[in-house]
Amino acid sequence: MEGVNMNRKKKQEAREKASTRQLMGIEGITSHSLATPHGELVFFMIKPTNISVLSDASIGARIYALMNVLKGISDIEMLCLNSRENFEDNKSYLKARMDAEQNPVIRKLLAQDQTALDRMQVQMATAREFLIIIRLKNEKESDVQPYLSRIEKSLKDQGFTVRKAGESDIKRLLGVYYEQNVTTEVYEDYDGERWVILNE
Template sequence: MGRKQRKKEKQKESTRELIGIDEITDYSLKTPYGELVYFKIHPTNISVLSDESITARIYALMTVLKGIVEIEMLCLNSKENFEDNKQYLKRRIEMEQNPAIRNLLKQDSTNLDRMQVQMATAREFLIIIRLKDEKESNIFPYLSRIEKNLKDQGFATRRADNQDIKRLLGVYYEQNVTTEKYEDYDGERWIVLGDM
């Protein structure tokens, strides 16, 4: 295959192909390197826990890690970054001659600071299980055992579904934390089925 032909074929690839995803199922992400199943862990605010409680949480996590060989972990910073907006407002405040407008810009800047502080703890923690050559009939009992193990160790968790996985990819690849429903294809929400 010539260079031009390869370039043409590369342009036809979908976004999923470009980032190495074969399929997003109802419960997993299929890749050439295995099927990934995500468990969302709801974080615990350790700043209010005693030293003994923190030690117990660490021990519980060690127990989970020792019990599951295929485990991987991921932490996503699932908050918006307002730095560009804050820098813009700072420049506008310096340039603005009208005191009323300058006051409004300062209020906007203060509001962005407040929003950023409120979102500072918006992190998501995930346990990832990489399935390789698992029989279809064994997958769900295996995943249920893992979920039960996590819950037995005191972690508030649930298995990520199709929309959760799409949102995780949106946050990971483009820092998109505002979209409520992700489409399988661009413009999918505008298609009216049966209207032909």
């Protein structure tokens, strides 16, 4: 029993010393991919289409085009991100404050704040990101770029507006995915990196 406790203690110590990347299961970020223990992930960013203004025939054609892409690529994963801020907690807080507030002037200000949040949320409602993910496993470096170019061409041939995600895109995707951070413009490799002044 003592051996089990020691093993558990060692695992706990290792977890506490692990870096953020290790905890997230990321080995590194390259100029075109996210390296993980389960393969290298390459992201293709697809510009969304507003289907609410399309006819049924046009929507059917878009579905058929996506089906053709999926048939042509064997190992494909898809991801949809809500790339917008979520104001629901703030709106719930404001509603609770309005219900509890006795002063009508304060209550009116709180209602104006809630209206402003509603407007912001409506403006950002279409901010979605759609991604096609290709997981590379033990491919030769010389085969990777032609393979990725073929996939990108296939997507474009089917009428999708697409581009391969770069390093800054991948950092932003991780920020949105893990903490819904859609406001940061530049993601640093290390905390406080922007404050380091070299050669002084």
